[in-house]
Amino acid sequence: MKIKTKQIAEIILGMQAAYSKGENAMEWCREYFHRANETVEGNDLIATLVAYDLQAGSYVSAVRADREKNQSWCRQLASLLSSVLADGDSILEVGVGEATTLAGVLAESGTKPSMAFGFDVSWSRVCVGRQWLHENGQRADLFVADLLSIPMGDGSVDVVYSSHSLEPNRGKEEEAIRECLRVARKAVVLIEPIYELAPREAQARIRNHGYVEGLRETAERLGAKVSDYRLLDYTPNPLNPSGVIHLTKDGASNGPKDQFTASVWRCPVTGVALEAGTEFFYARQVGLAYPVLRAVPMLRAEHVIVASKLGSAVGK
Ligand SMILES: C[S@@+](CC[C@H](N)C(=O)[O-])C[C@H]1O[C@@H](n2cnc3c(N)ncnc32)[C@H](O)[C@@H]1O
Numbered sequence: 001m002k003i004k005t006k007q008i009a010e011i012i013l014g015m016q017a018a019y020s021k022g023e024n025a026m027e028w029c030r031e032y033f034h035r036a037n038e039t040v041e042g043n044d045l046i047a048t049l050v051a052y053d054l055q056a057g058s059y060v061s062a063v064r065a066d067r068e069k070n071q072s073w074c075r076q077l078a079s080l081l082s083s084v085l086a087d088g089d090s091i092l093e094v095g096v097g098e099a100t101t102l103a104g105v106l107a108e109s110g111t112k113p114s115m116a117f118g119f120d121v122s123w124s125r126v127c128v129g130r131q132w133l134h135e136n137g138q139r140a141d142l143f144v145a146d147l148l149s150i151p152m153g154d155g156s157v158d159v160v161y162s163s164h165s166l167e168p169n170r171g172k173e174e175e176a177i178r179e180c181l182r183v184a185r186k187a188v189v190l191i192e193p194i195y196e197l198a199p200r201e202a203q204a205r206i207r208n209h210g211y212v213e214g215l216r217e218t219a220e221r222l223g224a225k226v227s228d229y230r231l232l233d234y235t236p237n238p239l240n241p242s243g244v245i246h247l248t249k250d251g252a253s254n255g256p257k258d259q260f261t262a263s264v265w266r267c268p269v270t271g272v273a274l275e276a277g278t279e280f281f282y283a284r285q286v287g288l289a290y291p292v293l294r295a296v297p298m299l300r301a302e303h304v305i306v307a308s309k310l311g312s313a314v315g316k
Pocket of ligand 1 (some may be wrong): 097121
C-alpha cells in the first residue's frame with residue numbers, strides 16, 4: 001500500500017499523541033488505517049518505525065533495572081547460536097533495537113565472531129544501541145535498514161539471527177525470511193513468537209497485535225531445512241511465548257566463505273555494490289548515495305539520494 005504524504009503526517013502526529021497519553025501507538029495506527037478503509041495486514045512499517053523510535057531508550061532502562069533477566073535471555077540465545085557459530089564467523093542481528101540482546105549475546109558467546117552487525121528501522125534505537133555496546137565493551141557495526149531489503153550481499157554473513165523483530169511484520173513473513181536466507185551463508189536462527197505452538201490466550205494476543213504467523217511453513221516453502229522448532233524454556237513474556245526456528249540453507253555450509261570486505265554492502269534499490277564511507281555510502285556504478293547520520297549509515301531504499309556526480313570533481 002502506498003501511503004500519501006498527508007497520511008504520513010497524520011500518522012506520525014497521531015501516534016506521538018497516543019504515545020504521550022500512554023496508549024498503544026501501533027494500535028492507534030492500525031485503527032487509523034481501519035478508519036481510512038485501507039487494508040493493511042499486520043502493521044505497516046511506518047507504524048513499527050514510529051512506535052519503536054518513540055520508545056528508544058526504554059530497553060536499556062529495562063536492562064539496567066533487571067540485568068539478570070537480560071542475562072538469562074542472552075545466555076539462552078548464545079547457547080542456541082553456539083551450534084552454528086564458529087570462531088571467526090560473522091554474525092548479524094536483524095531488527096537489533098537498542099542492541100541489548102546483541103551486546104549480551106556477544107558477551108555470553110563462547111566463540112568470538114570476526115564481525116558483528118545489527119540493523120533496525122529506527123535511527124534513535126540504533127543510536128542508543130551504539131552507546132550501549134560501547135558501555136558494555138562490545139563492538140558491532142550498526143545501521144538503519146529494512147528487514148525486507150537488507151543492504152548486504154548474498155551469503156555475506158555466516159549466521160543471521162533475530163530476537164522478536166520479525167514479530168510485527170505479519171503478512172510479510174515470506175519476504176522477511178527470504179531476505180534472511182539470502183544474506184546468511186550458514187544458518188538463520190529466528191527467535192520469534194510461534195503462533196502455532198502458543199497457548200490459546202497468547203494466540204489471541206498475537207493476532208490482535210498483528211504479529212507473524214506460519215514461520216515454519218513459510219521457511220520450508222522457501223527451501224530451508226528446519227532443524228529446531230520449539231518454544232523456549234525461558235520466555236520474558238508468557239503471553240508472547242518465544243520460540244526457536246533454526247534454518248539451514250540446502251548446501252549452504254559447503255559454500256565458499258567470503259571474507260568481510262567493504263563490498264559486502266549492497267545498494268537496497270539496485271543491488272549493486274555500495275562503498276562504505278564516513279559521510280555517505282555510495283553505489284558508484286549507478287550514482288546513488290545513502291547518508292550517514294551521526295555515524296549511523298541510513299541504508300533504506302527511502303533514504304536514497306540520486307547523486308551521479310558525487311564521485312566526480314563536482315561532488316567534492
Ligand atoms: C521487539 S523489538 C526487539 C529488539 C531486539 N531484537 C531485542 O532483542 O531487544 C523489535 C525490533 O524490530 C525492529 N523491526 C521490526 N520490523 C522491522 C523491519 N521491517 N526492518 C527493520 N527493523 C524492524 C523494530 O524497530 C524493533 O526495534
